Amino acid sequence: MITVQKLSKSFKTPAGEVHAVKDVSFSANNGEVVAIIGASGSGKSTLLSLLGLLDSPDNGSINIDGTELAQLDGAGRTSYRASKVGFIFQGFNLIPNLTALENVKLALEFSKYPKDLRTDRAQEMLDMVGLSGDKADRKPNRLSGGEQQRVAIARAFAASPQLILADEPTGSLDRSTGQKIVKLLREAASQQNATVLVVTHDEKIAAQADRRLEIEDGVLTEIS
Amino acid sequence: MNSIRRGVRNAFRNTTRSIGVVVILAVAITLSISMLIARDAVNTKINAVKSSTGNTITISPKGFFGFSGGGTPLSATTVDSLLNVKNVEAIQESLTEDLTTSKTSLIAPSPAGFLGQQFGGGSATNSRFSGSGFTLPIRVVGTNSPGTALVGGAFGGGTEKLTSGSAFSPTSSANVAIVGTTLASKNGLKVGSAFKAWGTTITVVGIYSSGSTFADSDVVMPLATVQKLASAAGQITSATVTVNSVNNVATATSAITKIIGTQADVTSTAAQTESSLAPLNSIRTISTYTLVGAVFGAAIILLLSMLMIVRERRREVGVLKALGAPNKAIITQFVAESTTFTLLGAVVGLIGGIAISSPITSALVSATSTSTSQSFGGFVRPSNGGGFGAGGNGFAPPSGGGFNGPSGGFHFGGFHNTLTQLHATAGWSTLIFALGAAVAIAAIGSTVACATIVRIRPAEVLRSE
Numbered sequence: 041m042i043t044v045q046k047l048s049k050s051f052k053t054p055a056g057e058v059h060a061v062k063d064v065s066f067s068a069n070n071g072e073v074v075a076i077i078g079a080s081g082s083g084k085s086t087l088l089s090l091l092g093l094l095d096s097p098d099n100g101s102i103n104i105d106g107t108e109l110a111q112l113d114g115a116g117r118t119s120y121r122a123s124k125v126g127f128i129f130q131g132f133n134l135i136p137n138l139t140a141l142e143n144v145k146l147a148l149e150f151s152k153y154p155k156d157l158r159t160d161r162a163q164e165m166l167d168m169v170g171l172s173g174d175k176a177d178r179k180p181n182r183l184s185g186g187e188q189q190r191v192a193i194a195r196a197f198a199a200s201p202q203l204i205l206a207d208e209p210t211g212s213l214d215r216s217t218g219q220k221i222v223k224l225l226r227e228a229a230s231q232q233n234a235t236v237l238v239v240t241h242d243e244k245i246a247a248q249a250d251r252r253l254e255i256e257d258g259v260l261t262e263i264s
Numbered sequence: 265m266n267s268i269r270r271g272v273r274n275a276f277r278n279t280t281r282s283i284g285v286v287v288i289l290a291v292a293i294t295l296s297i298s299m300l301i302a303r304d305a306v307n308t309k310i311n312a313v314k315s316s317t318g319n320t321i322t323i324s325p326k327g328f329f330g331f332s333g334g335g336t337p338l339s340a341t342t343v344d345s346l347l348n349v350k351n352v353e354a355i356q357e358s359l360t361e362d363l364t365t366s367k368t369s370l371i372a373p374s375p376a377g378f379l380g381q382q383f384g385g386g387s388a389t390n391s392r393f394s395g396s397g398f399t400l401p402i403r404v405v406g407t408n409s410p411g412t413a414l415v416g417g418a419f420g421g422g423t424e425k426l427t428s429g430s431a432f433s434p435t436s437s438a439n440v441a442i443v444g445t446t447l448a449s450k451n452g453l454k455v456g457s458a459f460k461a462w463g464t465t466i467t468v469v470g471i472y473s474s475g476s477t478f479a480d481s482d483v484v485m486p487l488a489t490v491q492k493l494a495s496a497a498g499q500i501t502s503a504t505v506t507v508n509s510v511n512n513v514a515t516a517t518s519a520i521t522k523i524i525g526t527q528a529d530v531t532s533t534a535a536q537t538e539s540s541l542a543p544l545n546s547i548r549t550i551s552t553y554t555l556v557g558a559v560f561g562a563a564i565i566l567l568l569s570m571l572m573i574v575r576e577r578r579r580e581v582g583v584l585k586a587l588g589a590p591n592k593a594i595i596t597q598f599v600a601e602s603t604t605f606t607l608l609g610a611v612v613g614l615i616g617g618i619a620i621s622s623p624i625t626s627a628l629v630s631a632t633s634t635s636t637s638q639s640f641g642g643f644v645r646p647s648n649g650g651g652f653g654a655g656g657n658g659f660a661p662p663s664g665g666g667f668n669g670p671s672g673g674f675h676f677g678g679f680h681n682t683l684t685q686l687h688a689t690a691g692w693s694t695l696i697f698a699l700g701a702a703v704a705i706a707a708i709g710s711t712v713a714c715a716t717i718v719r720i721r722p723a724e725v726l727r728s729e
Binding site: 085086089092094095115118119120121122123125127129133135136137138146147149150151195207 | 266270273274277579580583584585586587588589590593721722723726727
C-alpha cells in the first residue's frame with residue numbers, strides 16, 4: 041500500500057516560483073490501478089518523478105508498506121528504484137541495442153535478482169505480456185510500438201515491484217493498442233499484486249482504472 | 265549481461281563512428297609507438313656511445329699531452345684530495361719520465377726514423393737532430409695502479425698484458441720494473457734481469473706485451489720509485505679519475521676543475537662525446553614531446569568522442585538510473601566502451617607503430633644530423649709538434665675508429681656513421697607501453713563522460729518526452 045501525505049514540490053523559474061505539486065495526499069492499495077488525469081503542465085509528471093524517487097520533494101512523505109521513502113539517501117533511492125518501483129514511459133525507452141529479453145533482464149540485474157534465474161524470469165514476463173517466440177530475441181527497432189510497450193511492461197513488472205508508475209503509457213499508441221495495453225496493465229497489477237499509477241490525459245483510458253484522480257495546477261483531487 | 269559486456273557491445277553500436285574513433289586513436293597511438301621506438305633506439309645508442317667512452321677523467325699539467333708539451337707537474341697531494349669529490353671512485357696517478365742514454369743502460373728498441381726526427385723537435389729535413397744520430401729516449405711510467413696500467417690499453421697502444429713475471433704492488437717503492445717485450449728483446453731482459461736507471465739498479469719483475477711496438481718499448485715502475493729516482497717527490501704528470509657512472513662524469517669534471525684550478529687540463533672524452541651526441545639528444549627530445557603529445561591528443565580525441573556519446577545517450581542513462589542502475593554500473597559501462605575503442609586503437613597502432621618506426625627514426629636522424637656532419641671529417645693528423653713522439657714511419661689507428669681524442673687529438677671518419685646507424689626495434693617494453701597508454705587514454709578520455717553521467721538527472725531527461 042502506498043500512502044502519500046502533503047507532498048509538495050516547487051521550481052524556481054525566471055518567471056518566479058512554480059508550485060508543480062501542492063500538498064498532494066492520497067493512498068492506493070496493492071493490486072489497485074489508479075489513473076491520474078491532468079492537462080499538460082498540470083504537475084502529473086512531477087508527481088510521478090517524486091513517487092519514483094527520481095526527484096526529491098520539498099515537503100511531505102511517501103510511505104510504501106511502512107517504509108518512509110522521503111528520508112532515503114542516494115544509495116537507498118537507487119536501491120528502492122531497482123526493487124520497489126517499475127517505470128513505464130510514453131516513448132517506451134527500451135535500450136536499442138539490446139533484445140527484448142535483454143531489456144527485461146536489465147531490470148532484474150539492477151534489482152540483484154538471482155543471476156541464474158534471470159533468463160527464466162524475463163521469459164516468463166514476456167510470456168505474460170504476450171510476446172513469445174522469436175520476438176524475445178528481437179531488438180526494439182524490429183518490434184511494433186505496441187510490442188515495445190509490452191516489453192516495457194514486462195521490464196517494469198520483472199523485479200516484482202510494489203509500485204508501477206506509468207507515464208502516458210498509451211500516448212504513442214493507437215487507441216485499440218492503447219486499450220489492450222491498459223487491460224494488460226490491469227491484469228499484471230492483479231497478478232503481481234502491485235499498485236499501478238497511470239498518468240494520462242485520455243479520459244477513456246482513465247475510465248478503465250479502479251480509481252481516478254485529477255491534478256490541476258499541482259493540486260490533486262479524487263474524482264468520484 | 266553485466267556493465268562491462270554491455271559497454272564492449274556498445275562500442276560496436278554505431279559501426280561508422282566506431283571505425284572513425286578507432287582509426288583516429290590508431291593514428292595517434294601509431295605516432296606515439298613509433299616515437300617511443302625511435303626514442304628507445306636513440307637512448308640505446310646514446311648509452312652505448314657513452315659506455316664505450318668510459319667513465320674516466322684525465323688530469324694533466326696545463327699544456328701537457330701524452331708525454332709531450334710543457335707545463336708544471338701536478339701535486340700528488342692535490343690530486344689525492346680529489347677522492348673526496350662526489351662520485352669519484354678511484355684515482356690512478358702516474359709520473360712519466362724520459363730516460364735518455366746518459367741516464368740508463370737501456371737501448372731504445374726503435375730508431376727515431378723520419379717521424380721521430382720530426383716529432384723530436386724539428387723536421388726530418390731541417391732538424392738539429394737531422395743526421396746527428398738522435399735516439400729516442402726510453403719512456404718510464406711510474407704508476408700506483410700497475411694492474412690498471414696493464415689492462416685496457418693504458419698507453420694507447422693496445423691491450424697490455426703480462427707475458428711473464430708479475431706486477432708490483434700499487435704502494436711499492438722497490439727498485440723494480442715491468443718492461444715491454446720489444447724493449448726486453450732489444451736489451452736481452454728477462455724476469456730477474458737488471459738494468460741501470462738514474463744510476464740505480466732496477467730489477468725486472470715482469471714483461472708485458474701489447475701488440476704495439478710503441479707501447480712495448482716502455483718501462484713501468486712503481487710511482488714512488490720513479491718520484492724518488494727522478495727527484496720528483498710528490499709530483500705526477502697524469503692522473504686518471506674514475507667516476508662511478510658515465511652520467512656523473514660531467515659534474516665530476518666540473519667539480520675537479522674547480523679544485524685543480526688553472527694549473528691543469530681536466531678533460532674527459534665524455535664531454536666531447538656529449539657534444540657529438542647533441543643530434544641524438546635532439547631526436548630524443550623531439551620524440552619524447554611527440555610521444556607525450558600523441559598520447560595526450562589521443563586522450564582528448566577519446567574524451568570528446570565519449571562526451572558526444574554520453575550526451576547522445578542522456579535519455580538512455582536516465583532510463584538506466586530510473587531502472588535502479590547505480591552510477592558505478594553506468595560509469596563502468598561507458599569506461600568499458602572507451603577502453604574497447606582504445607584497445608582496438610592500440611592494437612592497430614602497435615602494428616602501425618612498429619611498421620613505420622624504422623623509417624621515422626631514419627628520417628629524424630638524417631634530418632637532425634645533416635647540420636653537424638661536417639664536424640666528423642676523416643682522419644686528421646696532428647699538425648707539426650702535435651704530440652706523438654713515436655718513431656717509425658707511420659701511425660696505424662686502432663681498428664674500429666670511434667675515438668675522439670682530447671684537444672689537439674684526432675678524429676676518425678666512421679663515428680658519424682656509427683651515430684646514425686640506429687636499430688629501431690620493439691620489445692616487451694613497447695607492448696607494455698601500448699597497453700599502459702591505452703589504459704591511460706581510456707581513463708583520461710572517460711573522465712568528463714563519467715562526470716557528465718553522474719550529473720544526469722533522470723527526472724529531467726525523461727520529462728522532456
